[in-house]
Amino acid sequence: MSDVDALAELLGPSHCLRTAEEMAPYAVDWRGAWRGQPQAVLKPGSVAEVAAAVARCAAAGLAVVPAGGRTGLAGAAVVSSNGPPAVVLSLERLNRIREVDARDFSLVAEAGCVVQRVQEAAAEAGRLFPIAWGAQGSAQIGGMLSTNAGGVRTLRWGNARELVLGLEVVLPDGRVLNDLRRVRKDNSGYALRHLFLGAEGTLGVITAAALRLVPALPLVETAFLAVPSPEAALNLLGRMLGSGAEVIGFELIQRVCLEMVAEYGPHLRLPLPVASPWFVLVELAATHRDVPVRRMLEAALEEALEAGECSDAVLAENEAQRRDFWRIREDFPEFSRISGPSIATDTAVPVSAVPAFLARVEAALAARWPEGRMVALGHAGDGNIHVGLKAPPGVTREEWVRRAGAAEMAVNEIAVALGGSFSAEHGIGVSKLHAMQALKDPLALEVMGAIKRALDPRGVMNPGKVLPRC
Numbered sequence: 284m285s286d287v288d289a290l291a292e293l294l295g296p297s298h299c300l301r302t303a304e305e306m307a308p309y310a311v312d313w314r315g316a317w318r319g320q321p322q323a324v325l326k327p328g329s330v331a332e333v334a335a336a337v338a339r340c341a342a343a344g345l346a347v348v349p350a351g352g353r354t355g356l357a358g359a360a361v362v363s364s365n366g367p368p369a370v371v372l373s374l375e376r377l378n379r380i381r382e383v384d385a386r387d388f389s390l391v392a393e394a395g396c397v398v399q400r401v402q403e404a405a406a407e408a409g410r411l412f413p414i415a416w417g418a419q420g421s422a423q424i425g426g427m428l429s430t431n432a433g434g435v436r437t438l439r440w441g442n443a444r445e446l447v448l449g450l451e452v453v454l455p456d457g458r459v460l461n462d463l464r465r466v467r468k469d470n471s472g473y474a475l476r477h478l479f480l481g482a483e484g485t486l487g488v489i490t491a492a493a494l495r496l497v498p499a500l501p502l503v504e505t506a507f508l509a510v511p512s513p514e515a516a517l518n519l520l521g522r523m524l525g526s527g528a529e530v531i532g533f534e535l536i537q538r539v540c541l542e543m544v545a546e547y548g549p550h551l552r553l554p555l556p557v558a559s560p561w562f563v564l565v566e567l568a569a570t571h572r573d574v575p576v577r578r579m580l581e582a583a584l585e586e587a588l589e590a591g592e593c594s595d596a597v598l599a600e601n602e603a604q605r606r607d608f609w610r611i612r613e614d615f616p617e618f619s620r621i622s623g624p625s626i627a628t629d630t631a632v633p634v635s636a637v638p639a640f641l642a643r644v645e646a647a648l649a650a651r652w653p654e655g656r657m658v659a660l661g662h663a664g665d666g667n668i669h670v671g672l673k674a675p676p677g678v679t680r681e682e683w684v685r686r687a688g689a690a691e692m693a694v695n696e697i698a699v700a701l702g703g704s705f706s707a708e709h710g711i712g713v714s715k716l717h718a719m720q721a722l723k724d725p726l727a728l729e730v731m732g733a734i735k736r737a738l739d740p741r742g743v744m745n746p747g748k749v750l751p752r753c
């Protein structure tokens with residue numbers, strides 16, 4: 284019996300995909316940039332099955348690539364094309380919410396739960412699970428944690444890591460590490476969960492997580508603003524943070540992004556004329572209905588208009604309009620994808636350095652790749668700006684990568700020089716291995732390699748990802 288036959292017997296043939304056609308969606312990443320053919324796609328239905336499948340793969344010398352919603356942007360949930368034979372292990376059948384405890388402000392979800400489902404379960408209990416971003420309707424808890432996803436509310440509650448109380452993980456040898464506790468304080472040695480958060484499946488398979496919830500926000504006010512410059516946006520952010528309400532979102536959007544929305548998303552109504560060089564989407568909220576959030580927002584905006592930090596503003600009048608504002612931001616990655624090839628980046632700098640970062644990047648890109656079009660937007664409230672360099676019409680992805688691929692490192696280097704990061708929220712996967720090699724502290728890489736070898740001496744888990752030499 285072949286190893287894959289044995290896995291099919293273990294999980295049941297319908298939970299072990301083997302034909303190229305069945306496996307096709309798992310053999311390519313969301314952007315269509317990374318491809319790799321698995322030997323099989325496994326869909327275990329319980330923690331015990333995950334453990335048995337991983338142990339079996341380890342014994343057979345088959346690598347294991349965990350997959351969640353496959354919305355990752357670093358090529359990490361796809362088998363490495365030049366790596367050892369591997370299976371994709373999809374967590375989609377482990378999708379139960381095991382427990383919601385409103386008094387404890389916690390929720391225990393299995394790794395295959397779609398993030399939006401977790402948000403809904405929290406809301407049903409009168410609580411909020413605050414991580415949110417455009418792909419939340421497809422991304423899963425396991426993928427969110429393994430990439431330490433950020434999203435639009437990081438400025439208020441941090442990345443996914445900050446919201447994890449405990450984890451259940453299948454280790455590379457098939458043993459189950461049960462650290463699924465909801466206790467808030469526990470200094471009994473190393474906080475092991477943090478090893479697996481952001482590890483992109485290279486240290487084990489997350490099967491469930493105890494997540495921290497926060498008070499619900501019955502009052503949310505959202506505004507779409509025209510701002511003259513990133514500097515003005517930064518001043519505006521400071522003003523909003525001092526408004527008295529909670530600032531839960533602050534997105535900076537370059538004009539070209541709205542031009543692309545107008546072109547590729549004619550069903551979306553732009554709230555303001557596309558006349559300003561920059562726009563801001565800001566969201567303020569409160570945990571109690573009596574807090575005058577609207578007045579606080581209006582007062583802050585009046586001051587901002589007077590100070591020249593903002594030239595025009597539209598406030599959402601209802602929930603439908605609020606959602607429309609957000610769709611402009613959240614659907615943008617899809618419009619960008621269909622509008623043609625782009626050199627993408629995922630940088631973060633200290634919030635105060637955002638204007639300098641954008642100015643330096645603009646100058647560097649214009650000087651070396653004048654035929655490209657810089658596209659910038661991001662979670663400016665936490666310093667995470669995504670800069671892309673779009674190809675001129677008619678240029679293929681391969682050709683553009685050949686001509687302008689170095690733009691990515693040019694942007695990364697500027698971020699690092701300003702005290703920032705070349706990987707803010709998408710992870711390393713395969714797409715940033717070169718940056719990891721060039722820009723990460725060699726000692727940090729050495730320590731990471733030691734951790735990898737200690738937990739996964741046979742290199743079973745997601746080989747070829749995150750660490751340049753492992």
Ligand SMILES: Cc1cc2nc3c(=O)[nH]c(=O)nc-3n(C[C@H](O)[C@H](O)[C@H](O)COP(=O)(O)OP(=O)(O)OC[C@H]3O[C@@H](n4cnc5c(N)ncnc54)[C@H](O)[C@@H]3O)c2cc1C
Pocket residue numbers: 313348349350351352353354355356359360374394415416417418421422423424425426427428429430431432433434435482483484485487488489490613616617708709745
């Ligand atoms: C339109 C769009 C917008 C996005 N916006 C944002 C954003 O604002 N902020 C942000 O942070 N990200 C964003 N992303 C990136 C992506 O959605 C996140 O990285 C997400 O967390 C990935 O979750 P997933 O379930 O799709 O993971 P996958 O893509 O399936 O996997 C990602 C990584 O996690 C590993 N993995 C998956 N499940 C497990 C598990 N159970 N155990 C161990 N390892 C596992 C995989 O091996 C891989 O390394 C966006 C993506 C898209 C397509």
